[in-house]
Amino acid sequence: MAQQPTAERPTSGQATEPAGAEPAAPMPSTEKGRDTRRRLMKAAAQLYEKGYANARITDITEAAGLSAGAFYRYFEDRQQLTRELLREMMDEMYVFIRSPFDETQPIRSVLESTRKYFEFYEAHRALLGVVVELSQTDAEVAQLWDAAKRAFNDRIVRSLERGIAAGQMRGDLDLALAAEMLRSMTEYYAFQRFVLNGSGLSDVPLEQATNAIAEIWISGMGLDREPATKRTAPSGA
Amino acid sequence: MAQQPTAERPTSGQATEPAGAEPAAPMPSTEKGRDTRRRLMKAAAQLYEKGYANARITDITEAAGLSAGAFYRYFEDRQQLTRELLREMMDEMYVFIRSPFDETQPIRSVLESTRKYFEFYEAHRALLGVVVELSQTDAEVAQLWDAAKRAFNDRIVRSLERGIAAGQMRGDLDLALAAEMLRSMTEYYAFQRFVLNGSGLSDVPLEQATNAIAEIWISGMGLDREPATKRTAPSGA
Amino acid sequence: MAQQPTAERPTSGQATEPAGAEPAAPMPSTEKGRDTRRRLMKAAAQLYEKGYANARITDITEAAGLSAGAFYRYFEDRQQLTRELLREMMDEMYVFIRSPFDETQPIRSVLESTRKYFEFYEAHRALLGVVVELSQTDAEVAQLWDAAKRAFNDRIVRSLERGIAAGQMRGDLDLALAAEMLRSMTEYYAFQRFVLNGSGLSDVPLEQATNAIAEIWISGMGLDREPATKRTAPSGA
Amino acid sequence: MAQQPTAERPTSGQATEPAGAEPAAPMPSTEKGRDTRRRLMKAAAQLYEKGYANARITDITEAAGLSAGAFYRYFEDRQQLTRELLREMMDEMYVFIRSPFDETQPIRSVLESTRKYFEFYEAHRALLGVVVELSQTDAEVAQLWDAAKRAFNDRIVRSLERGIAAGQMRGDLDLALAAEMLRSMTEYYAFQRFVLNGSGLSDVPLEQATNAIAEIWISGMGLDREPATKRTAPSGA
């Protein structure tokens, strides 16, 4: 019951759409048209740096070097553009972050993933800020995000399950739950650092923070820092 | 008492106004006036449940049973009201969450704090959602929140330092940094669960999640689970 | 036909009153009441320095040390107060400016009158600015002012007629018309100097300007600088 | 050409903005746009007949056959439109009034200028009323007007200086000062007659008033009425 990402549809004013399949403006047929469409998305993504709420449609078209009316040849409204932008970004993210988990070097594996995560987050901080800004009020964005997070969680759990199989992990732990928590920690640190410009955080180099995070992952997961197999039986297993 | 969460600490990033004590409309002189003012704040806090952006001023006055113009007798604009609301909430939070840290029962202490935190977060989820929604674009809110988070961090660190003194903590740890991470984890879990209605989270009872979080705190901090026994009987077990 | 001071009644919005005898709020019966009323008028007169349009009723009451509601115990609205203020001022002016015209010393007489006029104008520049500001749109003020100007003209003409009788004035002159023009000159100089802070005027000492004005009066009226009687027949006439 | 009436001359008194070229909404690129802009200005100019304060923005757009929002495509606010209107009018005025000063026929020259002045004033009385209404409170308008008046004064003085060279003028006169006074007289007469509908003035035909004014200019300047005869026959009369 806790999960209701589609609940909470705003009542008054600028409400969100009924969440059907994106209809309206079809993909432009010409090459030029598709290019213009891209330019609009790019312009929007950049402007979102200053907050979704602060980017008017005319700001977007202007940044794209177009007139106001042009927008509607390509998008129904700003929300459609935004959702598309976010969907794309989340897909990229899922692909980009992937890094093989080497059970023999858990800490190095975690560090690697975390670094990649931060790298992506920083590069896309404008859009990731939008996700947070909109998720409370836009049901579709909330749903998009929910799905993305679950996919991440699942992948993490799958990775870690191999670790369990290898016997390096605390058995008394609800694995999925811990992954959720630790992923939350990482994500929120990135949000605070890259989107909120360090609000509430101590001013340390990113590398140091990354290390601290990795430590907590390791200890939280109950992984040994240098796996038992290696330590006790360098040859065996 | 030394830690005032609302203390004016300069934040990083996009600074703006000097943010002194809100001047504008002074406190109403009559009891009735003060009551009306309260009513407006209460009404706003409730409406914010559906998103800050969706609560118009007339919605607020209407919910408070007043005409539109009345608002401006008490507040300069919606932002002033909101800031005041948030400041108040953060102050309350700081007081409410406090719970003595018993070094002999670290896990129980962490559990207790976490439970209280969640209790408060859930009760004030509308405003806490506003904080997140606004922090990206409203520099004053960002500053308020920054200060509040730092105050929390400091208090946590102070609590834990006693643990260190007693020798129960990993020495190789950057204490403040770890506290920051773990606090982030807890905060974000609450945000996802109470504000985003569980978006991205598995559907477990709150108590179970709280336990998982506490485990991670303990292991992340390098605290022994039952230090008391250890301390009095270093050889035993 | 040129004279239509009561024409031009504004149509939309904040129109003027139907120009009846000031009804409503009667003179307060107590001493204290009358004093408060005075205070309001004084406060208004002062605030009008920054323009009639910029003085809100609450500004006036505040300046008088009263609450907003108090205003309406003493005046129907701001226009009533203003009209009363203007009427009073014009009456004072008429009395204050009076100075005997000595036919044997026309230039000295003109100088004297002009000096007094300027003295009064400067002291009451706030209200005299209001007269100009309102005359275009407030028919009652226009009428008040029209009457005041005519009274002045008449008195000037009467003074000068004695000069004519003494044979010192150009016969080919329409006396009333010339007086009108010269009075206009003086009035407008004062307006520009005291109300518009010298807009469009060269920056000379008031005394010098006064002299220049007197010269023009004298020459414009065709008065000898030292009257013929004195010059040719010091004893006679 | 040296005298630009709109030249940025620092005014005295309550200075405000730098008053550079109005940026804001740029000139519309299409013919239709420019036409609409013109229509708005024309509509405003007409409505100002009933007083600046009584012309709301919707009145203006309505009179121009447009919706309310259209206004802001062309102007920042009513003040910008008004300033532009006034600037334009003052420039036109400066050009229109020009009439060659014939030293051999001073009175005819003065009459001619005065007639033209009145003609222009009457045709633009709505805007000229606005100038007076606003100059007290709008620093930019005050500055505009100040500059325009100075340009006029300067031109008058230059005209008259030729008279001096020919020896027809009172030497004891501060020329610029007298010009200022006489210009004030003429301007104020026009204001009273055309804007205030004759308030305070006797009801004479315009031609008669014009003659009286010219007489005063001539005598005030110390110009002979028929200098030509005098000049060629210095001994005569």
Place this chain on the structure above:
DNA sequence: TATGAATGAGTGTTCATTCAT
């Protein structure tokens, strides 16, 4: 007599969206 809370009509301004060219 005075207070100040409350009203509500009025107005300026913004901005997504449509549409003729």
Place this chain on the structure above:
DNA sequence: GATGAATGAACACTCATTCAT
């Protein structure tokens, strides 16, 4: 495909005025 003029609903905010205390 693109323009930019035009719309109009939405909203914030002001201020004279009323009224219970």
